Structure formats: C-alpha cells, structure tokens
Amino acid sequence: MQLPSWFEFDLPHIGFERPRNFEWLTALAWIPCPGFPVPRSIKEILLPLFIQVGASDTLRADSLGFWRAGEDRFWLPRFVFQRTQTVKSRIKVGIFAGIHGDEPSGILGLIDFVRELDADPETGKEFQLWIYPLCNPSGFIDNTRHCRCGLDLNRRFWRDCQEPEIRLLEAEIRLQAFNGIISLHSDDTSDGMYGFVRGHTLTKHLMEPALAAAEAALPRNKRDLIDGFHAVEGIIHAGYGGILSSPPGVWPEPFQMVIETPQHAPTDLQRQAFVLALKSILRKYREFISYAADI
Numbered sequence: 001m002q003l004p005s006w007f008e009f010d011l012p013h014i015g016f017e018r019p020r021n022f023e024w025l026t027a028l029a030w031i032p033c034p035g036f037p038v039p040r041s042i043k044e045i046l047l048p049l050f051i052q053v054g055a056s057d058t059l060r061a062d063s064l065g066f067w068r069a070g071e072d073r074f075w076l077p078r079f080v081f082q083r084t085q086t087v088k089s090r091i092k093v094g095i096f097a098g099i100h101g102d103e104p105s106g107i108l109g110l111i112d113f114v115r116e117l118d119a120d121p122e123t124g125k126e127f128q129l130w131i132y133p134l135c136n137p138s139g140f141i142d143n144t145r146h147c148r149c150g151l152d153l154n155r156r157f158w159r160d161c162q163e164p165e166i167r168l169l170e171a172e173i174r175l176q177a178f179n180g181i182i183s184l185h186s187d188d189t190s191d192g193m194y195g196f197v198r199g200h201t202l203t204k205h206l207m208e209p210a211l212a213a214a215e216a217a218l219p220r221n222k223r224d225l226i227d228g229f230h231a232v233e234g235i236i237h238a239g240y241g242g243i244l245s246s247p248p249g250v251w252p253e254p255f256q257m258v259i260e261t262p263q264h265a266p267t268d269l270q271r272q273a274f275v276l277a278l279k280s281i282l283r284k285y286r287e288f289i290s291y292a293a294d295i
C-alpha cells in the first residue's frame with residue numbers, strides 16, 4: 001500500500017487544512033491503550049496524533065529538524081495547539097516529554113493530553129501550546145535514558161553541547177520565548193508523584209494543585225528527601241544543572257516545572273496523572289492571568 005507523502009514525515013507541513021483521503025489510515029492506527037506494550041517506532045507511537053491532526057481544526061504538526069546517527073535518520077516532532085485562529089496574544093507554553101528515552105509514560109501521557117485538548121478545546125483557551133512529545137528519539141528507539149551518542153541530554157542544556165537534539169531544542173526555546181516550560185519524566189526510585197519548580201515565583205502555586213489533581217490517579221511522594229533533594233509535599237525547589245529550561249538570564253523568567261511520575265506504577269495511571277496535572281496547570285495559570293488583568 002502506498003503511504004501518503006506526509007507520512008514519511010519529511011513533514012512538509014500538516015497545517016490546519018485537512019489532508020484528503022486520510023481515513024483509511026485510521027484502520028492501521030495503533031491507538032496507545034493501557035495494557036499494550038509501548039511501540040518502539042516513532043511513526044507507530046505518533047500515528048494516533050498525526051491522525052488526530054489530520055481531522056483537527058486546533059492542531060498542526062511539523063518537525064524541528066532532522067539528523068542522522070549512523071544508518072538511522074531521526075527527527076524531532078512538534079505539535080501546536082491553538083483553540084481558534086483569532087489573532088490575539090496568547091500564553092505560550094512549551095511541553096516536553098521523552099528527553100529520557102526509557103520513560104515512555106510521559107510521551108504517552110502527552111499524546112493523551114493532546115487528544116483531550118482537541119476533543120475539548122476549551123481546556124486550552126487563551127493558550128498557544130507547543131508540544132514536543134519525543135525529545136530523544138534515538139533513546140526512545142533504543143529504550144535507553146541516554147541518546148545514542150551516550151549522553152544524558154537532560155544535563156547538557158545551555159552548555160555548548162553540539163548534539164542535534166540539544167541544538168534544535170535550544171534554538172526553539174530561545175525563539176519561542178515561552179511563558180512556561182513543562183517537562184514530563186518518570187522516576188524509577190520514587191513511589192509517588194513529585195515535581196521540581198524553578199523560574200517565576202508563581203511556579204510553586206501551579207505545582208501544588210497539579211500534584212493534588214494528579215492524586216486522583218497516583219499518590220504523591222511526601223518524603224522529605226526525594227532524588228537526593230529536600231522536598232516539601234512533593235515539591236523540590238532545587239534541581240540538576242543542564243536540564244531542559246529557559247536560556248540562562250532570560251527575563252521575565254517563565255514558570256518552569258518538571259513533573260515526575262513513579263515509573264513502576266501502571267503506565268495507564270501515569271498517563272492519567274500527567275493529563276490531570278497538565279489540565280490543572282492550564283486552569284490555574286489562566287486564573288492567575290485573569291486575576292492579574294482585573295487588578
């Protein structure tokens with residue numbers, strides 16, 4: 001069977017216009033469901049999202065860029081959500097998953113989140129969401145934390161690292177000047193949800209309700225020490241250097257959060273927890289903004 005050219009992800013552009021005759025693809029779609037093994041092909045894991053984009057008025061998709069590692073060719077997918085096409089200022093938030101290739105729950109949770117956004121666009125009202133579900137494609141294929149070059153990408157940001165994933169993401173983060181940056185991770189040493197906050201002072205006021213919302217799916221890690229850091233009610237104010245973040249010295253500082261699920265929990269609960277946390281963050285931030293605007 002001949003695949004349409006955009007399926008090769010030399011991604012032209014899947015814009016807001018709908019590709020014709022894409023319906024047959026739904027018959028082939030792997031819909032990521034609880035209990036199914038995670039597919040280790042980029043096309044396979046993202047296919048549900050591309051199908052969604054094809055039928056959506058609120059989503060578009062493209063790629064940040066391509067590179068080769070040996071015989072393999074990789075690309076960094078990007079999705080953008082905007083509820084309407086009205087031209088106005090919107091809150092720009094970047095959401096990133098899969099920077100550690102062996103943490104598929106964040107990737108799947110973000111895919112779920114995008115599907116829910118499209119089904120209920122009011123959830124993303126006032127926002128323009130830039131979504132990067134697979135930031136370490138070679139690590140994902142290999143099921144490794146590190147990328148194929150052997151680096152932990154999440155320790156290399158803003159440190160003059162020349163790896164293509166870092167260069168593409170750094171350029172994108174600088175260009176987009178996000179109001180908020182959210183990264184999704186899973187921790188195999190934690191038995192509950194927790195998060196790192198940095199940047200804008202209101203970040204902790206977004207994290208607290210996000211963890212509370214996620215408790216409908218998974219408990220919170222309430223230990224005083226998590227991952228070697230002092231924590232209060234699952235919130236850590238410190239963090240590792242070199243993580244995916246805004247450029248050093250940028251002002252105003254965006255809110256910046258890392259949300260961690262317990263990696264040994266059932267995948268479907270981790271996915272639910274991510275969706276609940278992300279929805280809470282959007283709701284709360286919108287509240288803060290409208291409250292500030294009323295003053």
Ligand SMILES: [Zn+2]
Pocket residue numbers: 100103184185186
């Ligand atoms: Zn991680």
